[in-house]
Amino acid sequence: MNFMAPPLSLYVHIPWCIKKCPYCDFNSHAVKSGAPESAYVNALLDDLHCDVERFAINRPIQTIFIGGGTPSLFSPESIAKLLAGIKKSITIAEDAEITLEANPGTFESAKFNEFNQLGINRLSIGVQSFHDRLLTTLGRVHSGQEAVKAAEIAHQAGFSNFNLDLMFGLPDATPEESINDIKTAIQLTPAHISFYQLTLEPNTLFHKYPPKLPDDETTYLIQKQCQELLVENGYRQYEISAYAKSGKQCRHNINYWQFGDYIGIGAGAHGKLSLSLPENIIRTSKPKKPELYLADPSKRTEQLISLQELPLEFLMNQLRLRQGFSLTGFTAKTGLMPSDMQPGLLNCLEKNLIECVDNHYRCSEKGWDFLDSILQNFIN
Structure with a gap:
């Protein structure tokens, strides 16, 4: 793709x-x-x-x-x-x-x-x-x-x-x-x-x-x-x-909630950058203590988001939004196929925690108050 x-x-x-x-x-x-x-x-x-x-x-x-x-x-x-x-x-x-x-x-x-x-x-x-x-x-x-x-x-x-x-x-x-x-x-x-x-x-x-x-x-x-x-x-x-x-x-x-990219600068700042999909989406972090950051602002930690973590990382942001997400949006932002999150999605649909409206999956009124429980379905 x-x-x-x-x-x-x-x-x-x-x-x-x-x-x-x-x-x-x-x-x-x-x-x-x-x-x-x-x-x-x-x-x-x-x-x-x-x-x-x-x-x-x-x-x-x-x-x-x-x-x-x-x-x-x-x-x-x-x-x-x-x-x-x-x-x-x-x-x-x-x-x-x-x-x-x-x-x-x-x-x-x-x-x-x-x-x-x-x-x-x-x-x-x-x-x-x-x-x-x-x-x-x-x-x-x-x-x-x-x-x-x-x-x-x-x-x-x-x-x-x-x-x-x-x-x-x-x-x-x-x-x-x-x-x-x-x-x-x-x-x-x-x-x-x-x-x-x-x-x-x-x-x-x-x-x-x-x-x-x-x-x-x-x-x-x-x-x-x-x-x-x-x-x-x-x-x-x-x-x-x-x-x-x-x-x-x-x-x-x-942009955060839609799983967009962001550069984070400053003491303790975090970033997320999509260099290629799905195997090269990284998170960055900078030293938390201001004195350490001032001593070397070029210092940073980088961590790849694993393929197993990607569906959860995507959904814990997107499901905060009233409009939810589309399956094409999931693929465009993660490089994964909808089948990679299908078991969890089907389970939430059956329990009426997630609903599909105009090809967008979003929290139902019931699910809106149980977001943490919904996300448990997508761990690994």
Whole structure:
């Protein structure tokens, strides 16, 4: 079969933040006296150059996501240097989506006006809640009022496309507080809302000292009520935890979920590149500790995705999407034949966990709540 490489994205990881939150399992590190911005941007650009050369990448970048940590702590000058350096190493598509993650506590109107002028065309704002009591429990460094102000500043700075991150299932949260969080977010008219459940991840303070969380039934009812509010107000659910106005889905994350390719640069960043199908799809990872990464940004680990792992790797991404996947898409992205996943697929169809609509296989309404169980059918 002819090999056509999938769309290519770029993820940039900036690992520093003001304070490490007790639920956060990302590669983030609290910084007290300022991050080494200049040295780190230089390392990022060296890292990108190494990947481009090592894998002979000549496809244009369709999306860029600058995540963390708290990337908005970096100055506009550092972000400008980063974007200019990226353009020297690899082509960026004219209509590229370029996202910057930000926390409300770092919002300054002049700074974000500059980010907008630099070509950042999407923000992802880590609100989590608008209630000060819950924000304190989560270890956040901003207030509810600062979160509201952040969205207002995003509008004023010219960002027609921004996301608000919200969490539910929070310690000691009442259903009314969670519903009010969604109502407040809707009133701020973001183009996109991410709404996801707090989970106690390993290697976090919350995992070591678990807080009291709402019971499963309460959490489920909160989720359903909030989902109804979002849909009633024009936010379409296109992924398990993502809701967007028409045409405002996060293109970067969709590329992940559609098993597209991405370069990952920065401390602890991961990448996935299809060099040929199906025998040469690799994952890359960079050193997690910022000091080790800064010492040698050319260092990376590479791992082939085995033929046995490919169906699961594909499905654990694609089945997060409401639209699901087609059999031709499975073959195009993996190089495998539909028969390679047929036993698991048939089992899920028989149990009404997966349905086929317009030649696309997707989670049924029943299956939507049991994705982990569905994926068990495709292990090996």
